[in-house]
Amino acid sequence: MDFKSTQTIYRQIEHWVYEQILSGAWKPGERAKSVRELAVAFEVNPNTVMRSYERLQNQEIITNKRGIGFFVNEDAPEKIHAIRKKEFMKEEVPEFLKNMRLLGIDFNEIVNCE
């Protein structure tokens, strides 16, 4: 993972967790990887992972069961869908439209793209 980009590390980890859950690698009801495991995997300070996990808890995607660890909530995939859709419309679509304008591409070309 390239941390040189302007996205903060804790948000990159948050997005990585979204992907794990959406792709089914982490299943609802199952235990999430521990803060330490992720810190080691990403070679980052555990406080950074903790910050991601706190955000994921506030988004009701994971729950901290005291003394046991973090678990993926049952409705986590739906929650992530809603969050990602909002982000996509707010962040990625404007960037996409900007590039379309820059390159002089119209919507017909996009529709026939694949």
Added chain:
Amino acid sequence: MIQLSNVEFGYDKNRKLFNGVNWQLEPGHLYGLLGRNGAGKTTLLKIMTGLLFPQAGDALIDGEPAHKRTAQQLSDIYFLQEEIYVPHLKIKQFEAAFAPFYPNFSHEQFVEYLREMEMDNMLGFIDKFSHGQKKKVMIAFALATNVPLLIMDEPTNGLDIPTKSIFRKIMAAYADEQKTVIISTHQVRDLHSLIDAVSILDNGRMILNASSDVITDKLLFDVDDQKAQDGKVFYTEETPRGIYQVKENVNHIDSALDLELLFNAAVQNKQEFTELFK
């Protein structure tokens, strides 16, 4: 636990290296101590650990002057210097001789760290190892002491490419709420994802000492294709990839802390930064 207040020091009577350094360290953080060559990073670490005495002001460990070097203080600190001294001993002998000074030393951790850095099968004398191999043994030992205050001066210097990544993984697993770790380094790219508090020493003073969260709350690190129009800009660097800027974070936007930009911004704005991070 560690506190420096108004520390003054100079190797030369007529030239002060430090004219009033203040530094307070909180447990649970991995501090990156940054400064130019000759800024006095190593000297400051020596004062902190009681190896050099402040000429004025105080360096306290647990409320006691560091230069007292009580057994209690010494067993709470490990200082891995950049230029390491290794005696004519094998790894096992080294452990037997030095581990007893550290009540929380873990043999299991020592063996595990050596294994991770592929040093577990080295049976010869440590002083005959290559520089990088000596460094690996000393890093493994330093971490295994489990001291509340671990200080490492340029730990990644001399480590090969795969070991740098292994070192980061070991450090990520090592950090916890009770421990304070200080890493003095110029290799910010090696360690930027591990450092979660930054201390910048410049011109005889600590011009910045703050956690990464506080820094990104107050400063915005930005890449843009044009110069900012609004708010105070502390530092600008024009590159083919865009204009890198460090700005005052007026709208509380979260951005990724860039240690190189932060350093350049800090040394150019000493007064403003002191005010901003008061």
